């Protein structure tokens with residue numbers, strides 16, 4: 001396989017956050033993957049949403065590609081990245097299932113918690129230090145809240161009671177915790193793409209959610225191996241974490 005040596009990767013996304021480099025688990029997932037693969041990249045905050053309407057997206061040598069998963073697969077093919085090559089098809093199927101739990105289920109429970117049950121208060125607090133005109137933030141967030149509520153309803157999870165949703169979200173994290181067990185990484189001794197995603201979701205739960213969130217509590221108290229995994233990934237791939245936070249000074 002020919003491996004691209006000469007390349008530029010621009011990651012388009014929202015500005016850095018005050019408590020985590022990004023408020024989006026998909027951006028953390030992607031940046032961690034790029035770091036794990038030792039691919040250099042730059043960030044651009046001018047147009048955070050792709051033509052598909054989501055963040056992140058990238059421009060690779062002038063070509064636009066959207067969706068963290070599609071981007072990972074594209075870059076893996078271009079650069080011969082084989083983090084999961086040692087896994088059997090059966091184990092890869094489990095990894096795919098874990099991804100669906102987190103991206104297509106847990107993420108929505110989390111969004112309901114942040115955007116709907118708490119009346120976007122937490123999200124407002126998160127954005128407060130950023131240099132966005134103060135009047136603009138609540139207006140945009142309220143518009144996003146209504147679209148988030150609608151998305152969760154269409155997905156299905158938004159039709160359940162808050163207590164039911166919180167139980168489901170907690171059980172999603174519990175499943176990831178049970179599968180991780182005492183292993184160093186999700187799939188054993190070597191980190192794979194799934195670790196980037198788990199990290200994205202635990203960063204979101206631990207660093208961007210407030211301490212009364214059930215998902216903060218899940219990572220901080222209930223499932224200590226998730227917190228150990230979070231710390232390990234942060235230390236390994238984000239030694240510059242503090243420099244990547246939005247600088248309030």
Ligand SMILES: N[C@@H](CCC(=O)N[C@@H](CS)C(=O)NCC(=O)O)C(=O)O
Pocket residue numbers: 023024025026053054055056066067068069147
């Ligand atoms: N499947 C997408 C999901 C990306 C995603 O949902 N991003 C959220 C931010 S965390 C977003 O852009 N939401 C805007 C919207 O849904 O309108 C990926 O993996 O990149």
